[in-house]
Amino acid sequence: DIQMTQSPSTLSASVGDRVTITCRASQSISSRLAWYQQKPGKAPKILIYKASSLESGVPSRFSGSGSGTEFTLTISSLQPDDFATYYCHQHYSYPLTFGGGTKVEIK
Amino acid sequence: EVQLVESGGGLVQPGGSLRLSCAASGFTFSSYWMSWVRQAPGKGLEWVANIKPDGSVKKYVEFVEGRFTSSRDNAKNSLSLQMNSLRDEDTAVYFCARYDSGSQYPQHWGRGVLVTVSS
Numbered sequence: 233d234i235q236m237t238q239s240p241s242t243l244s245a246s247v248g249d250r251v252t253i254t255c256r257a258s259q260s261i262s263s264r265l266a267w268y269q270q271k272p273g274k275a276p277k278i279l280i281y282k283a284s285s286l287e288s289g290v291p292s293r294f295s296g297s298g299s300g301t302e303f304t305l306t307i308s309s310l311q312p313d314d315f316a317t318y319y320c321h322q323h324y325s326y327p328l329t330f331g332g333g334t335k336v337e338i339k
Numbered sequence: 340e341v342q343l344v345e346s347g348g349g350l351v352q353p354g355g356s357l358r359l360s361c362a363a364s365g366f367t368f369s370s371y372w373m374s375w376v377r378q379a380p381g382k383g384l385e386w387v388a389n390i391k392p393d394g395s396v397k398k399y400v401e402f403v404e405g406r407f408t409s410s411r412d413n414a415k416n417s418l419s420l421q422m423n424s425l426r427d428e429d430t431a432v433y434f435c436a437r438y439d440s441g442s443q444y445p446q447h448w449g450r451g452v453l454v455t456v457s458s
Binding site (some may be wrong): 264266268270274275276277278281282287319321323326327328329330331332333 | 376383384385386389398400401434439443444445446448449450451
């Protein structure tokens, strides 16, 4: 099974900060990585697919990069609506797996 | 607009069974891979099962294999998850999700339904 390790698990930041979340795969997954945002009591929302493609309707302050085993999600200027938990997800091979999540909190 | 609405959750005793449903609308259901993903209280996301558009291919995570069965009725735009031999650790919110048109990743998600396994 491919393990997805996210870091940090919690991140405290202020509005306007640049935020970077890292996701590492235990083996190469090419660019088969997606990023999701989830708020409490809500369904996950797709942000990035194929490691770096921005989903339609998602603000351009979100960006993704990486391939192989190391990936990053960057929020260029954190907004109040961005305080949430973020998950990476590999869809390269079964069983599909998610990272443990990164909670972005208000500093 | 894509809509996915899960139902069928509730409280069940260990060893019991439950059948979840997901009603789909706003798209051609028979053209898309579908997925079940769960989230235990306070925990992260966990993939459970995928099913091909025609239902001919089903994939499961190891710890539900043999206990859970995913199925779909394309005529009724409905996805189901039959869960048997339920365990305490199956307690979670279960989401159904629709894949993107390229069958790469879960793109649209339902709100989820809570399954509680407890005596």
